[in-house]
Amino acid sequence: xxxxxxxxxxxxxxxxxxxxxxxxxxxxxxxxxxxxxxxxxxxxxxxxxxxxxxxxxxxxxxxxxxxxxxxxxxxxxxxxxxxxxxxxxxxxxxxxxxxxxxxxxxxxxxxxxxxxxxxxxxxxxxxxxxxxxxxxxxxxxxxxxxxxxxxxxxxxxxxxxxxxxxxxxxxxxxxxxxxxxxxxxxxxxxxxxxxxxxxxxxxxxxxxxxxxxxxxxxxxxxxxxxxxxxxxxxxxxxxxxxxxxxxxxxxxxxxxxxxxxxxxxxxxxxxxxxxxxxxxxxxxxxxxxxxxxxxxxxxxxxxxxxxxxxxxxxxxxxxxxxxxxxxxxxxxxxxxxxxxxxxxxxxxxxxxxxxxxxxxxxxxxxxxxxxxxxxxxxxxxxxxxxxxxxxxxxxxxxxxxxxxxxxxxxxxxxxxxxxxxxxxxxxxxxxxxxxxxxxxxxxxxxxxxxxxxxxxxxxxxxxxxxxxxxxxxxxxxxxxxxxxxxxxxxxxxxxxxxxxxxxxxxxxxxxxxxxxxxxxxxxxxxxxxxxxxxxxxxxxxxxxxxxxx
Numbered sequence: 001x002x003x004x005x006x007x008x009x010x011x012x013x014x015x016x017x018x019x020x021x022x023x024x025x026x027x028x029x030x031x032x033x034x035x036x037x038x039x040x041x042x043x044x045x046x047x048x049x050x051x052x053x054x055x056x057x058x059x060x061x062x063x064x065x066x067x068x069x070x071x072x073x074x075x076x077x078x079x080x081x082x083x084x085x086x087x088x089x090x091x092x093x094x095x096x097x098x099x100x101x102x103x104x105x106x107x108x109x110x111x112x113x114x115x116x117x118x119x120x121x122x123x124x125x126x127x128x129x130x131x132x133x134x135x136x137x138x139x140x141x142x143x144x145x146x147x148x149x150x151x152x153x154x155x156x157x158x159x160x161x162x163x164x165x166x167x168x169x170x171x172x173x174x175x176x177x178x179x180x181x182x183x184x185x186x187x188x189x190x191x192x193x194x195x196x197x198x199x200x201x202x203x204x205x206x207x208x209x210x211x212x213x214x215x216x217x218x219x220x221x222x223x224x225x226x227x228x229x230x231x232x233x234x235x236x237x238x239x240x241x242x243x244x245x246x247x248x249x250x251x252x253x254x255x256x257x258x259x260x261x262x263x264x265x266x267x268x269x270x271x272x273x274x275x276x277x278x279x280x281x282x283x284x285x286x287x288x289x290x291x292x293x294x295x296x297x298x299x300x301x302x303x304x305x306x307x308x309x310x311x312x313x314x315x316x317x318x319x320x321x322x323x324x325x326x327x328x329x330x331x332x333x334x335x336x337x338x339x340x341x342x343x344x345x346x347x348x349x350x351x352x353x354x355x356x357x358x359x360x361x362x363x364x365x366x367x368x369x370x371x372x373x374x375x376x377x378x379x380x381x382x383x384x385x386x387x388x389x390x391x392x393x394x395x396x397x398x399x400x401x402x403x404x405x406x407x408x409x410x411x412x413x414x415x416x417x418x419x420x421x422x423x424x425x426x427x428x429x430x431x432x433x434x435x436x437x438x439x440x441x442x443x444x445x446x447x448x449x450x451x452x453x454x455x456x457x458x459x460x461x462x463x464x465x466x467x468x469x470x471x472x473x474x475x476x477x478x479x480x481x482x483x484x485x486x487x488x489x490x491x492x493x494x495x496x497x498x499x500x501x502x503x504x505x506x507x508x509x510x511x512x513x514x515x516x517x518x519x520x521x522x523x524x525x526x527x528x529x530x531x532x533x534x535x536x537x538x539x540x541x542x543x544x545x546x547x548x549x
Contacts, residue, residue: 001020001022001068001069001451001480001481002020002066002067002068002124002125002451002481002483003019003020003067003068003069003090004017004018004019004020004065004066004067005017005018005020005038005041005042005045005064005065005066006018006063006064006065006066007038007041007062007063007064008062008063008064009055009056009059009061009062009063010037010040010041010044010054010055010056010062010063010064010097011034011037011040011041011054011056011062011512012034012037012056012503012509012510012511012512013034013037013041013056013511013512013513014056014059014511016512016513016514018038018499018514020481020483020497021481021496021497022477022480022481022496023477023478023481023482023496023497024473024474024477024482024484024494024495024496024497025481025482025483025484025495025496025497025498025499026484026486026491026492026494026495026497026498026499027483027484027485027486027499027500027501027514028485028486028487028492028498028499028500028501028525028529029500029501029502029503030503031487032503033501033502033503033512034501034502034503034512035485035501036455036485037512038485038501038514039127039453039455039485040054041054041064042064042066042125042453043127044064044095044097045064045065045066045093045094045095045105046066046093046117046118046120046121046124046125047095047105047114047117047118047120047121048118048121048127054097055097055098055099057509058509059099060098060099061096061097061098061099062096062097063094063095063096063097064094064095065092065093065094066092066093066094067090067091067092067093068090068091068092068093068124068451069089069090069091070087070088070089070090070091074123075123076091076120076123076124079116079119079120079123080107080108080120083107083112083116085107085108085110085112085116086108086110088108091107091108091120091124092106092107092108092109093105093106093107093117093120094106094107094109095117105117107120123450124450124451125450125451125452125453126444126450126451126452126453127453127455128436128440128452128453128454128455128457137423137436139409139410139422142393142408142409142410143366143403143406143407143408145408145443146366146369146370146373146393146408147366147369147403148443149369149372149373149442149443150365150366150368150369151369152362152365152366152369155358155361155362155365156362156403156404158358158361158362159355159358159359159361159362159402159403159404160402160403161358162351162354162355162357162358162359163355163400163401163402164402165351165354165355166348166351166352166354166355168351169344169347169348169350169351170348170351172344172347173341173344173345173347173348176340176341176344177341179333180333180341183330183331183333187331190327190330190331191331193313193324193327194324194327194328194331196309197309197320197321197323197324197327198324200302200305200306200309200320202306202309202317202320202321203321204318204321205318206306206317207303207306207307207310207317207318208318210299210302210303210306211303213299214296214299214300214303217295217296217299218296220289223289224286224289227282227285227286227289228286230282231279231282231283231286234275234278234279234282235279239275240272240275240279243268243271243272243275244272246268247265247268247269247272250264250265250268251265306320355400358404359400359404359405359406362403362404362406363395363404363405363406366395366404366406366408367395369393370393370395370408373393373442373443374391374392374393376442377391377438377439377442378390378391380437380438380439380441380442380472381434381435381438383468383471383472384434384437384438384465384468384469384472385434385464385465385468386414386431386434386435386438388414388415388416389412389413389414389415389431389435390412390413390415390416390418390420391410391411391412391435391438391439392410392411392412392413392420393408393409393410393411394408394409394410394411394420395407395408396409409422410422410423410439411423411426412426412435413426414426414431423435423436423439433456433457433458433459433461433469434461434465434469436457437454437457437469437472437473438472440452440454440476441472441475441476444476450480451480451481451482451483452476452480452481452482452483453482453483453484453485454473454482454483454484454485454486455485456485456486456487457469457473457484457486458470458484458486458487458488458490458491459487461488462488462490463490466488466489466490466491467490469488469490469491470488470490470491470492470493470494471494473491473494474494474495474496477496487529488529489526489529489530489543489546490546492525492526492529493526493543493546493547497516498516498517498522498525499514499515499516499517500514500515500517500521500525501513501514502514502515522547523540523543523544523547524540524543526543526546526547527539527540527542527543530542530543
């Protein structure tokens with residue numbers, strides 16, 4: 001509920017502070033007195049789009065502060081919490097506009113963006129007038145309004161979830177089809193590559209082993225010659241024979257040497273064992289260096305084949321096996337594509353069926369709500385002297401989407417049998433006001449904590465019709481808060497709280513102010529609205545009669 005509004009240096013207002021009350025709050029005044037400036041200022045602090053130049057001439061900046069009471073379950077609390085702002089029972093909005101056009105906003109003394117401000121405003125205030133394209137006159141919002149009236153949150157959530165599931169299933173199918181099409185386009189190349197790789201069957205590390213073997217074989221002849229010479233030097237014709245001779249000679253002399261040759265003989269025996277180990281190692285190496293004359297050619301052929309395949313497929317030689325496995329996997333997808341595509345298509349069909357069922361359930365909910373809304377509108381239009389008018393909620397087929405496949409439009413016919421059409425194109429000014437008021441009443445019956453503002457909603461009507469409009473506004477304000485800017489004395493007379501907007505011409509400026517009216521001043525204001533500039537006693541009596549009625 002809007003409790004107060006403080007305006008400083010905005011347009012023709014230098015300083016103005018208003019304290020609003022629950023119930024029906026009425027603002028009146030002569031044309032051009034500045035009533036629209038109040039709404040412009042309120043819209044500014046709420047983040048609405050409006051006039052570009054708002055700062056009063058001669059001032060450096062304009063500032064508007066609005067404060068609201070928040071009930072415990074007010075939806076603004078969730079927005080504050082999501083934005084990381086402190087949640088209190090009182091909400092204070094403040095916004096500044098500098099002369100150069102820069103705008104800055106605060107919520108409970110915390111700097112916020114315009115998006116946060118606008119999100120809060122949608123839960124705090126709703127403005128309606130004949131030229132308001134943000135609300136009931138905008139067909140793009142009719143479906144959302146009908147869903148709110150229907151209480152279709154559960155059905156809408158189910159439909160949105162089904163739509164997301166359908167979109168995901170379609171995406172998976174499309175991705176599989178694209179991948180299969182891509183693989184099929186290069187199927188011949190892939191199958192040839194797999195055959196080539198399988199025929200060669202390279203192993204990880206094989207290229208390095210073949211390269212080492214090749215280099216060894218290339219140098220083997222020279223190496224084997226030197227090693228064979230060493231083997232001969234250590235054999236019977238060389239070191240082994242000489243050591244054997246030395247051992248035999250020393251053993252023959254050992255018996256007469258009184259044990260002095262025993263250490264030498266032990267050393268020679270160890271030497272013979274070491275020499276035997278060396279000879280066996282050399283023989284093993286000579287055996288390894290013995291190869292088929294064609295072995296080098298075969299080794300080189302395999303080595304070069306592995307390297308060629310690696311270059312062809314732009315992978316490392318050690319990665320050829322993994323590359324082959326990947327290609328086989330792609331071909332396996334292609335070979336099993338029929339079954340996979342059928343399974344994915346079945347998932348799409350199942351998701352489509354689930355979505356169609358959810359959308360149909362939501363449509364049924366909307367159709368039932370449309371009938372209730374049409375009946376409720378008929379009941380509301382009768383007291384507003386429009387019992388012959390017909391309001392119809394039209395539901396037509398639209399492209400499927402997350403909110404179902406329905407298009408919703410509010411249409412009217414001013415008389416039975418007359419063609420129906422959009423509210424703002426069929427109804428006259430006075431009729432439009434009453435249609436909007438009736439629709440507002442029907443759609444906001446469950447609204448909690450919402451301040452409703454009607455900007456000259458009674459324009460074009462008078463007499464008994466204006467009285468009917470005023471009484472409906474008064475009923476709408478019971479238990480809530482309604483602000484109405486009006487030129488109708490019948491509406492003004494039904495207000496619970498009354499302010500008059502006045503404009504004063506000073507020497508160097510024109511200023512607007514708002515004056516709260518007591519009982520006597522209120523009679524004079526309504527009398528002025530009845531009779532014009534000259535307030536007669538008869539007008540005062542008529543004003544008293546309206547207030548008492």
